[in-house]
Amino acid sequence: xxxFDEEDAFEAASLPLxxxxxxxxxxxxxxxxxxGLNPAQREAVETLDGPxxxxxxxxxxxxxxxxxxxAHLLTTGRARPNEVLxxxxxxxxxxxxxxxxxxxxxxxxxxxxWLGTFHSICVKQLRRHAELVGLKSNFTILDTDDQIRLLKQxxxxxxxxxxxxxxxxxxxxxxxxxxRAWTPDALPASEAGAYDNKGxxxxxxxxxxxxxxxxxxFGDLLLHMVTxxxxxxxxxxxxQRWFRYILVDEYQDTNVAQYMWLRLLAAAHRNICCVGDDxxxxxxxxxxxxxxxxxxxxxxxxxxxxKLEQNYRSTEHILGAASGVIAGNKGRLGKTLFTEAKGGEKxxxxxxxxxEEEARWIGDEIESLQSGTRxxxxxxxxxxxxxxxxxxxxxxxxxxxxxxxxxxxxxxxPRFYERLEIRDAMAYFRLAVSLDDDLAFxxxxxxxxxxxxxxxxxxxxxxxxxxxxxxxxxxKIAIEANALKGKAKSELPKLIASLERWHGLTRGPLRQVFVxxxxxxxxxxxxxxxxxxxxxxxxxxxxxxDESGYTASYFKPEDPNDPDAAPIPITPEAPGRLxxxxxxxxxxxxxxxxxxxxxxxxxVMDNDxxxxxxxxxxxxxxxxxxxxxxxxxxxGWEDGLFPSQRSMDESGLKGLEEERRLAxxxxxxxxxxxxxxxxxxxxxxxxxxxxxxxxxxxxxxxxHVEILTPPGLYGHQASTVGDMMDALxxxxxxxxxxxxxxxxxxxxxxxxxRQSSRGMSQxxxxxxxxxxxxxxxxFTVGERVFHQKxxxxxxxxxxxxxxxxxxxxxxxxxVVGKFLVSADSAGDVPF
DNA sequence: GCGTCCAATACTGAG
DNA sequence: TATTGGACGC
Numbered sequence: 001x002x003x004f005d006e007e008d009a010f011e012a013a014s015l016p017l018x019x020x021x022x023x024x025x026x027x028x029x030x031x032x033x034x035x036g037l038n039p040a041q042r043e044a045v046e047t048l049d050g051p052x053x054x055x056x057x058x059x060x061x062x063x064x065x066x067x068x069x070x071a072h073l074l075t076t077g078r079a080r081p082n083e084v085l086x087x088x089x090x091x092x093x094x095x096x097x098x099x100x101x102x103x104x105x106x107x108x109x110x111x112x113x114w115l116g117t118f119h120s121i122c123v124k125q126l127r128r129h130a131e132l133v134g135l136k137s138n139f140t141i142l143d144t145d146d147q148i149r150l151l152k153q154x155x156x157x158x159x160x161x162x163x164x165x166x167x168x169x170x171x172x173x174x175x176x177x178x179x180r181a182w183t184p185d186a187l188p189a190s191e192a193g194a195y196d197n198k199g200x201x202x203x204x205x206x207x208x209x210x211x212x213x214x215x216x217x218f219g220d221l222l223l224h225m226v227t228x229x230x231x232x233x234x235x236x237x238x239x240q241r242w243f244r245y246i247l248v249d250e251y252q253d254t255n256v257a258q259y260m261w262l263r264l265l266a267a268a269h270r271n272i273c274c275v276g277d278d279x280x281x282x283x284x285x286x287x288x289x290x291x292x293x294x295x296x297x298x299x300x301x302x303x304x305x306x307k308l309e310q311n312y313r314s315t316e317h318i319l320g321a322a323s324g325v326i327a328g329n330k331g332r333l334g335k336t337l338f339t340e341a342k343g344g345e346k347x348x349x350x351x352x353x354x355x356e357e358e359a360r361w362i363g364d365e366i367e368s369l370q371s372g373t374r375x376x377x378x379x380x381x382x383x384x385x386x387x388x389x390x391x392x393x394x395x396x397x398x399x400x401x402x403x404x405x406x407x408x409x410x411x412x413x414p415r416f417y418e419r420l421e422i423r424d425a426m427a428y429f430r431l432a433v434s435l436d437d438d439l440a441f442x443x444x445x446x447x448x449x450x451x452x453x454x455x456x457x458x459x460x461x462x463x464x465x466x467x468x469x470x471x472x473x474x475x476k477i478a479i480e481a482n483a484l485k486g487k488a489k490s491e492l493p494k495l496i497a498s499l500e501r502w503h504g505l506t507r508g509p510l511r512q513v514f515v516x517x518x519x520x521x522x523x524x525x526x527x528x529x530x531x532x533x534x535x536x537x538x539x540x541x542x543x544x545x546d547e548s549g550y551t552a553s554y555f556k557p558e559d560p561n562d563p564d565a566a567p568i569p570i571t572p573e574a575p576g577r578l579x580x581x582x583x584x585x586x587x588x589x590x591x592x593x594x595x596x597x598x599x600x601x602x603x604v605m606d607n608d609x610x611x612x613x614x615x616x617x618x619x620x621x622x623x624x625x626x627x628x629x630x631x632x633x634x635x636g637w638e639d640g641l642f643p644s645q646r647s648m649d650e651s652g653l654k655g656l657e658e659e660r661r662l663a664x665x666x667x668x669x670x671x672x673x674x675x676x677x678x679x680x681x682x683x684x685x686x687x688x689x690x691x692x693x694x695x696x697x698x699x700x701x702x703x704h705v706e707i708l709t710p711p712g713l714y715g716h717q718a719s720t721v722g723d724m725m726d727a728l729x730x731x732x733x734x735x736x737x738x739x740x741x742x743x744x745x746x747x748x749x750x751x752x753x754r755q756s757s758r759g760m761s762q763x764x765x766x767x768x769x770x771x772x773x774x775x776x777x778x779f780t781v782g783e784r785v786f787h788q789k790x791x792x793x794x795x796x797x798x799x800x801x802x803x804x805x806x807x808x809x810x811x812x813x814x815v816v817g818k819f820l821v822s823a824d825s826a827g828d829v830p831f
Numbered sequence: 832g833c834g835t836c837c838a839a840t841a842c843t844g845a846g
Numbered sequence: 847t848a849t850t851g852g853a854c855g856c
Contacts, residue, residue: 089845089846090845090846091845091846117845117846118846119845119846120846141846143846144846163839218845218846219846221846253845282844283844283845285843285844286844286845286846389843389844390842390843390844391842391843391844392841392842392843393842412844412845415845415846446832449832449833451832451833452832453832453833454832455832456832486832487832488832602846603846604846620843620844621844622843622844622845623844623845641843644843644844646842646843647843647844662844683847684842684847685840685841685842685847685848686847686848687847
């Protein structure tokens, strides 16, 4: 938003009431957005004054209610668009809400300018008041990577062994302190002692350092605003008058800092409407306090509580399964979701031998759903999603889908701006905008390589520190003092000259402009502004990437003697990096200048590219919150993976309950078809590990679940591996062995137990196909064996189920017996 | 100062 | 297994 819009907004807040009433009269329009709301939703929409807590279960139309509420505020003239503050957690949610408000209101009313994430709104505010916390309004926002580099410098300077005390750990601590709105001086003694007793000290140093760098991290955005509101009541009052109506999405995910920020803003008028679902609180690990939602009534006395309990999203079975799982949690606010939808498919459950098998099966399943075999209506790829617990699970799906040519998109993978080349390019842009951005300077001073490595940087840094100036000024001093040698001596002046030239091109010539009467009254005598620059920011960006030699550094000339020969990439990923840089430059088109762009990148830019082609979505359960799909796959339901071992170790029962909510979120994303799966074995760090099915599997109510049989074994009689291979019609031993052992995995046995206890039909002849456990796991020293991955080998030693095997090709390994097949029983199958 | 090799480490998760 | 960072050699 431009400066002028902001001024407008301030004026709006101070409009006389009579004029507002006039606006209301003129704005008395039809209210079509109220049609189709159920009584609860309608109540939530129409209760405009005073605190409202909307407890909205999954799929109960909460976004609909929220957007209708905004439309209602505006249409009835209660508020002008700039008097409404609407906060979300993710960019995606903000975008969605913007679109929907726009659609409800048509062209009639401009969207709500103060609709955004906590972070983006805080940046806007902090730019206005930066000086109150010792920053300039053009401060830079550091991402996690910058943050860790900076911390590392401080840690090393303190003489701490950063091996034993990693910077990441400190970053995590500081982040959690900021989430709880603890500034260094307010840090409880119990916390300050963390990190080898130096946590508090380093936190203070870090904040000082950020201030001198004119920078802040994500956590600071909120923390600084809370500090400002607390120390400068006049500023707070301004915003309280300004934001007459506040709406908050996903309230269950607010951390203490966000909660304080909201409470301060709403304290005067109390027109705050929070929407949340305690059952979907899945961000405890980053400081979210479910307590915030539980104590809403206490904080805002007389709050109206509206429960949205009718689910419009999922079938009866899906809802039943989700409710069954979440019922295992204690201390819920207690909502009872219901649906009028009847019938539909049960939640499907299937066990697999390993993660690859699971990926294969899901790939096949997606293809058959897509083509509508099995008499079902075809489902488009856009309507299917795979939701995983941890991002590393995505890999097996990507691999598989690439081999079968199934189009997919990964949502929320490594963010666009976190990529190496984007960060490098951004560092150049940051320097062009502000020459004293030391972090950016350090990043690119020797990128591409120009002979300015550690030693030169140390000299520059010493010169800068010694004179209390920025690195670029320090560099100039170092040059003056002739402190540099070799290549550095010639390259550094060139770099500085380029940077200064680019900086000069970010703006036009300085010229005197007219002083308004208002300014004159405030003793402004004269005023200068920069004119239009000679080159626009897009040309400038291209110029920087080109002249710095950055783009060229990814390529080498095919033929050094022929200048026209096509350059060839130095690494295989170079062309991709170049594409990303092009995309970066293209994104610049939407902005007026580099500065505006830099902010957008840091805070908003994600890589959910709106792509026209149909694709299956792959994402984490966290990223899936707020989304819905007709068909959802939930793989990897294994204890340790989901629920995550780490979560349980760190937070015990609390952690387990959060995992359970995550399961609830996952199941409730599905509209029609929900398929849960687990694998008995999975590669972790390249090592095979076996696991039991998730305890959440056992919590699924049986009447809502259908158990599927793994493929390939229907109706065949087989008693040996060889027979089975014949039965499978394949000569692939790997596959046959894998299939056979499905029936040995604990998960499979548990499935079977469940089936037989309910008197359900078992997969035919499965008993016969179970390879005798003894045959699989008892080996003798000297025996020849075969392993899926390592090939043939000889048993050297046996310790319980762990075997030392000397493989012919792969060398000596320790493996678990169940991964081995006796070489004899493997037969003479050719490989 | 730069490149290469080896060892340690990582895989919860968002802005 | 993939990546990364530090030690080491040129």
